[in-house]
Amino acid sequence: MSDKSSYLSVNGVKPCGMSNGEVKQPFLIGVAGGTASGKSTVCKRIMEQLGQADMDHTQRQVVSISQDSFYRELTPAEKAKAERGQFNFDHPDAFNEEFMLKTLQDILAGKKVEIPSYDYRTNSLCPDQVITIYPVDVVMFEGILTFYFPAIRDLFHMKLFVDTDSDTRLARRVPRDVNERGRDLDTVLNYYLNYVKPAFEEFCSPTKKFADVIIPRGADNTVAIELIVEHIRDFLNNRIARSQEFNLPLAATKPKKPDNISPLQRLH
Ligand SMILES: Nc1ncnc2c1ncn2[C@@H]1O[C@H](COP(=O)(O)OP(=O)(O)O)[C@@H](O)[C@H]1O
């Protein structure tokens, strides 16, 4: 099971449409940045500030999806290389771009999607541990190459790049890989120098220019996180205002019940 799943994507709420039957498109946020830059932690902080963290997962209106769920199936030869620490998981070719694009398009179309969990210990997807994502207000999609694929990049309403110093990232990655991903120190350091660092420079770092907001120091940057949360709230409030305008004639005969408004919308 992915080590990022504790706050993630499993939400059991029923698909929520607008009161007029219109499909509600989520606010889709892309979060990119190098390994261990704090992408997942930034997503977690955003959820906390939107009042979503302590909520039962079945009631959540904000979900965060990891790009790691979109690693492609490896061939037997590639699996053997991965076991020896010689498969490049930081290269764009390691991902299933088509599945990633289709999933995000479906999310934007207000559809329920199913994605697999990822197991870093076995370097493989867990097809038996599927995460179901029902329509919600806000979807965050985070990963090292979130902005690499142009068709995927164009789908985001907001693009964040978590920009954390590379020494700090390495200092975080080593204990994480050793303690949580079952690797020894030599393997982790060799892998970082041979694959992670060169791929970051070639494929991830150049995508910073596509970001709307660059977040230096990641989750430590509380000012940046507060500004982003305010922007998300504004977007959602504007949408509520627009939908209420649209519903005006109906409202005279059928008042909108509070139950039609999602928990996140009720915040303001
Ligand atoms: N601001 C921070 N200060 C200290 N540790 C942090 C901070 N942000 C993240 N971490 C830790 O660094 C590791 C990687 O963070 P994570 O958010 O999972 O990064 P990413 O999602 O970019 O790989 C985790 O162990 C996390 O707890």
Ligand SMILES: O=c1ccn([C@@H]2O[C@H](COP(=O)(O)O)[C@@H](O)[C@H]2O)c(=O)[nH]1
């Ligand atoms: O089987 C795998 C697959 C990926 N990785 C590493 O994960 C990071 C991306 O995840 P972050 O949470 O952004 O760090 C990437 O650098 C891969 O090298 C892995 O170790 N094993």
